[in-house]
Amino acid sequence: MERKKLGNTGVLIPEVGIGTWKMVGNEKNDIEALRYGMSKGMNLIDTAEMYGNEDMVGDAIHGQERPFIATKVSPNNFRYDDVIKACDRSLSKLRVKQIDLYQLHWPNHSIHIKETMQAMEQLVKDGKIKYIGVSNFNLKELKEAQSVMKSSDIVSNQVEYSILVRDVEKDMLDYCTKNKITLIAYSPLARGALFEKKYGKLLELLDNIGKKHSKTASQVALNWLIDKEPVIAIPKASSKRHIDQNAGASGWKLDTKELSAIEDFLLEWAEGP
Numbered sequence: 001m002e003r004k005k006l007g008n009t010g011v012l013i014p015e016v017g018i019g020t021w022k023m024v025g026n027e028k029n030d031i032e033a034l035r036y037g038m039s040k041g042m043n044l045i046d047t048a049e050m051y052g053n054e055d056m057v058g059d060a061i062h063g064q065e066r067p068f069i070a071t072k073v074s075p076n077n078f079r080y081d082d083v084i085k086a087c088d089r090s091l092s093k094l095r096v097k098q099i100d101l102y103q104l105h106w107p108n109h110s111i112h113i114k115e116t117m118q119a120m121e122q123l124v125k126d127g128k129i130k131y132i133g134v135s136n137f138n139l140k141e142l143k144e145a146q147s148v149m150k151s152s153d154i155v156s157n158q159v160e161y162s163i164l165v166r167d168v169e170k171d172m173l174d175y176c177t178k179n180k181i182t183l184i185a186y187s188p189l190a191r192g193a194l195f196e197k198k199y200g201k202l203l204e205l206l207d208n209i210g211k212k213h214s215k216t217a218s219q220v221a222l223n224w225l226i227d228k229e230p231v232i233a234i235p236k237a238s239s240k241r242h243i244d245q246n247a248g249a250s251g252w253k254l255d256t257k258e259l260s261a262i263e264d265f266l267l268e269w270a271e272g273p
């Protein structure tokens, strides 16, 4: 598993981590999946207080080599005291002394970002969290959040990004590259939609490109994402087959011709008939 620097820190994180949204209700299976993923080098686990599974993640990582833990505070907890309380709850559920990356899950325009960021910075000072990230922030929101901070930097923005959903390419990808902010691509397999029949032609292309590298279409789709400098991906997978594939999306490179073939296809496709 290749690693990338987290934001402007020297900390190395895997370029493919593990998402946990919807991992609820089958604890034994989920714990097994997370531990198997970690054994394959995907030792970044992304969760959120909203997912209702921090307890399960805590159980999965207990007694294991410590993975990088990313969790999120919900927008309804963005008042100063609520951020602190939410973090304490997450720490207790995850059974860790420090959260590696604490992210604001979505912007909340009804609470001034300064109040929220002050709480986040206090959590860093108190040693309860190591790094601050945001999620689903547009460029204006990201810049505003950074501008009200005094002692820390925003090291990451977690946003939807896949071969099917490329909104971040408008401005966020460039901004993150230039400002050394990690772009954590969520739903990197388009929540599984990529494998629907309607995307057959794209899958065929990815499949053909993959064959030359002995890789699957899903591995090509993930590799296409992490080929971009600031991007890491956090696919969610429950089966060993999927986990193996996702881990194998790292450690090799699509060549320029292959990247162009994908780009040309997507361009033609976006333009329609």
Ligand SMILES: NC(=O)c1ccc[n+]([C@@H]2O[C@H](COP(=O)([O-])OP(=O)(O)OC[C@H]3O[C@@H](n4cnc5c(N)ncnc54)[C@H](OP(=O)(O)O)[C@@H]3O)[C@@H](O)[C@H]2O)c1
Binding pocket: 018, 019, 020, 021, 022, 046, 047, 105, 135, 136, 158, 159, 185, 186, 187, 188, 189, 190, 191, 192, 195, 218, 219, 234, 235, 236, 237, 238, 239, 241, 242, 243, 245, 246
């Ligand atoms: N910040 C946010 O607002 C936000 C929003 C959405 C998601 N996220 C984060 O991003 C993570 C990933 O996103 P996601 O769960 O929405 O969707 P995703 O990772 O794009 O897709 C997950 C789906 O793809 C399937 N899959 C996984 N690996 C596969 C492979 N190699 N080949 C074929 N299918 C594969 C999974 O099946 P199996 O489970 O059956 O293996 C599952 O059905 C979440 O779990 C969460 O941590 C964050």
